[in-house]
Amino acid sequence: MYAMYYVAIGSLAALAFAACMFFRVKKEPGGSKEMLGISSAVQKGANAYLRRQYKGVGIFFAVVFVILMGMAICGFMSFFTPFAFLTGGFFSGLSGFIGMRTATMANCRTAQGASESLNKGLRVAFSAGSVMGFTVVGLGLFDLTVWYFILNMAFGALPEGERIAQITANMLTFGMGASSMALFARVGGGIFTKAADVGADLVGKVEAGIPEDDPRNPAVIADNVGDNVGDVAGMGADLYESYVGSIVSTSALAVAAGYGVKGVAVPMMLAALGVIASIAGTFFVNTKEDATQKNLLTALRTGTYISAVLVVLAAFFAIRILLPGHMGVYAAILSGLAAGVAIGAITEYYTSDSYPPTRKLAASSETGGATVIISGLSLGMMSTVAPVIIVGISVLVSYFCAGGKGDFNAGLYGVGVSAVGMLSTLGITLATDAYGPVADNAGGIAEMTHMPGDVRRKTDALDSLGNTTAATGKGFAIGSAALTALALIASYIDKVRQIAPGLDLDLSITNPPVLIGLFIGGMLPFLFASLTMEAVGEAAQSIVVEVRRQFKEIAGLMEGKAEPDYSACVDMCTKSAQRLMVAPAMVAVAVPVAVGLLLGPQGVAGLLAGNTVTGFVLAVMMSNAGGAWDNAKKYIEGGAYGGKGSPQHKAAVIGDTVGDPFKDTSGPSINILIKLTSMVSIVFAGLVVAVHLL
């Protein structure tokens, strides 16, 4: 299948570009000794955390590997699956690790760059983000390539049609490893980052009255570590999973739709084209020295839009060549890309303080913390309407354009292709997203090392923009997760039909197992959000106690004469995150299996649908409410409604604190939840069907 060569080329191009960017960042000057010291403290903390996390996750992977091997021996799955599970997890984790390493290296360099010029700061931070973006894409495609060649050899004796079917069916199970790793990274990192952030804010800002990122705050290093392990490593692992998941599930659906090899080649080709387009796009991210925040945003946007346009053009010819009679598939690609852009724009509208919703939220601080919470929740809920309609239109368009006159499987293939279309330019969209935490950290370093106010203003400009790109990035992540999850549901049903062709699979919503599956699936994101928020609360509580203790017991700390014990806070966050991420992860893995064993494959289908629907809505709501609270607080800090220290500001801080776990722990973790439950269901389909047929 010659398309695999394109994928291999795309993978190598992405990895090479990521390496270039890495060395470009590395050769930048790291600033003063003090700056390098802080940067290395953050890096050490992040390393320690990830080491510990990988150890914990290693146990999980070992246990699941043994279970999968057992199931393979019993004949419920192929022997490739357990190994595919391991490599998916490994590469997903590696993506996060490389991204984190680069980000922790880039933070002081960005601060140093900003001290030279705004454009320089932007270039360094964006280059660091690019390393992350292209590593994710490159490793994802690399994993696909390697397994393709292995499976192609293993099934070499089969005729082409059957061989492709076997290959795609086996590749589909890769995703569970990537999803599991992503879940741990997102949840563990999310708990870490928000426990440190909330803990630092509650005692430092609110109780002791010292500014954010003040070096006297014992939790300040942990806070910076958290940005890197949560927002960078977690986000990377998450999107790695969406990216690979959408490609393999679409390939599998191509076989069911009868498009054969050429249909399988479309998502691969699209991914490869996307890499090239994304690399091209990065060269347009530039700004003038006297740039306003708007100019900065324009700079990042130009890059993203140029990449999208290039993909649109290239995809046209790709489809013409591969599937000449099916230009509807091209429409599916367009609808996916358009939906991604539209969801990003909607997210920005609801979360940026340039638009009415966040301004109105800021105004609600006039009547206290309670009204800030009510207005923020209301804003978040309202912001779910447009994304749901956009996803709905995108699904309809891609289904009917690709499916022609009611070809069911071809329609589902179209939905998969639209997800791949949305994610094709992931290299650059993820770069603009991962850039945010780097700028945030740079600001922290500038503050801690008492760099001139001018530098801090520049890093603040970069950071504030990062909030916007993070919000659009999250919109993008959740949109692609929903489409990917739909493709995975289709793959699941397809898989069940393959395993048991004679099974009468009634998927009507009035069929009780489906209906009850819908209910349980609809509840699952709420349970998951509850566990993750509770975890943040519990972990933050312990940080609060520790920071208070240090303030009290370390003499001369508040006067700046003694150093706080930063590593104690980092340690505590690490331990809490490890301990508290277990329960939500178990829920995500165990519930689909349990529902399958109790209600059969129809129950699982209902579960996945309910979970995807409610998960999508809840994740959008939580991410957007959190983003809006954050920016409303920043808006007030900018001088509105009494500015910093006013009662209005205090009210806004309450909103921001509630928003932290919303937008950085629970909300984005739900993205992974909806994909992981589908993946687990696919992997365990053999067992579930066998038990069901007993």
Add this chain to the structure above:
Amino acid sequence: MYAMYYVAIGSLAALAFAACMFFRVKKEPGGSKEMLGISSAVQKGANAYLRRQYKGVGIFFAVVFVILMGMAICGFMSFFTPFAFLTGGFFSGLSGFIGMRTATMANCRTAQGASESLNKGLRVAFSAGSVMGFTVVGLGLFDLTVWYFILNMAFGALPEGERIAQITANMLTFGMGASSMALFARVGGGIFTKAADVGADLVGKVEAGIPEDDPRNPAVIADNVGDNVGDVAGMGADLYESYVGSIVSTSALAVAAGYGVKGVAVPMMLAALGVIASIAGTFFVNTKEDATQKNLLTALRTGTYISAVLVVLAAFFAIRILLPGHMGVYAAILSGLAAGVAIGAITEYYTSDSYPPTRKLAASSETGGATVIISGLSLGMMSTVAPVIIVGISVLVSYFCAGGKGDFNAGLYGVGVSAVGMLSTLGITLATDAYGPVADNAGGIAEMTHMPGDVRRKTDALDSLGNTTAATGKGFAIGSAALTALALIASYIDKVRQIAPGLDLDLSITNPPVLIGLFIGGMLPFLFASLTMEAVGEAAQSIVVEVRRQFKEIAGLMEGKAEPDYSACVDMCTKSAQRLMVAPAMVAVAVPVAVGLLLGPQGVAGLLAGNTVTGFVLAVMMSNAGGAWDNAKKYIEGGAYGGKGSPQHKAAVIGDTVGDPFKDTSGPSINILIKLTSMVSIVFAGLVVAVHLL
């Protein structure tokens, strides 16, 4: 159909009992002139509000009536439907009105009774609640009886089987009128009561530092009015609708299941038996004078449980006689009743301060308002797990017991019967629920008229108990709403199949219209909650401004030398509630019709399923979080964590304020949303199918 005579008898018994209770309350002494004065001010305010509400709603009913008549002329529905719509709305509104009238009459009498003895106070408040409970049940059954006889005459020429089918199909459309009225009552009343409450608390308690229910607070009368129009009239209209809806939809499903006349008689008979059992149960609500709060709760519980046991016994013989070969239907009744009791118990566990969840929530006040919010949301989300599982089990049990070996329609009939089973003892469960606001008002009157502290302590004991019964009542309301909605979805699909027997109705979750319907349905409760919360916020804002103005402009007010202008606040709440209830109501009515016209009947089915699932989960979450916040605050006021006035208490007040619209506006309104969308879909099915077939 002789079962109708039982229904007629049940109706008359309920109404007669309600009248007895009314006169019993009326002949109680109303207390001092001052007390009567406040009571009459509250009554005047409530009257003014309801008059205005009925005027606004009248316009809505007139418009919809004209539309329905137009559709009847075009042949999309029968000519009975528009009139059935009107009577449903009329009786639902009348139930609420009578309940409110009794409650506003009983408040001063309860305060007076409490000054004599605790048992006396309990008897008066509970009798007032009973008026409400039995009026709802009696009028509901009365409406059914009258229409049955009219339709029986109209279709008198048909053979019995066809006649019954026509009657039940036409009766099914009653519900839309009741649902619409319920929605306006719940949303409008909910906005009124919470705007007044939040407004009174924000300025009075937080800013001016005067106690709750202090007569110097200009919003205090509006607050009391709100309890009556929201918690009493709104709740009554809501459950009227569930009650009637579950009975008629089950009757319609009986015909589809082929059970014929006897199957139709089962829900009717069950309702009639429930009335008798409920009346018997009320005689066991009694307590000793030295009763603790636990004794009080036991008194109320004894009544409810005795009624349930009586229904269980009587239903056994009823099913044996009516459907001797189908004792599985009896299991469905049991599962519905058991689910109702279990959901009530779970709700109490999560919202009462006797159990760990609410205590833990109170403890989170130690670290400020933000952690109170996070913990409360987390608690609410966690509390959805058990109810979902309970409903799931109940649906499975009732479906499979009633359906036997895979009889689809019989299974759905079983689900309907379980809803009727859950609601059969509504007379007494609603009485224990409606008792709460009466006790709450009595406490307010005791405070405002400076009655001895001992009286206030007694009314507080009654009121605090009311919070628990209100929470269990809400759990009950949402549980029955979910089951009723499921029965209505089944009726909808049945109706579509009747209208267009040849239509290929693919209700698989993978069918794009169904899937997109699921997404839109899943989003709808979020949109609805957003609109209603925003409405409370906006209305409260205007009350805050008005109360502040009065404190500033009325000389001598704070010293108690001048009277505030109570009616200005009542007026403002009334106007705001009327204006702001329009948007959410339109959403509930317009969305199912729009989705039907765009996506066809399959899209509507998906919409209803998604809406029921997410609506159920979100309503449980909001109601329970709100209840827990309220009780955590009360727990702190009882002396824990620094008690009243401490920083912990201030943090808990933020939670309580956020919880107000959660538990009294948005949460319970969602119950009605999920039923109303089903009802609207059923009524407009003819039009939607016709457009779809074009």
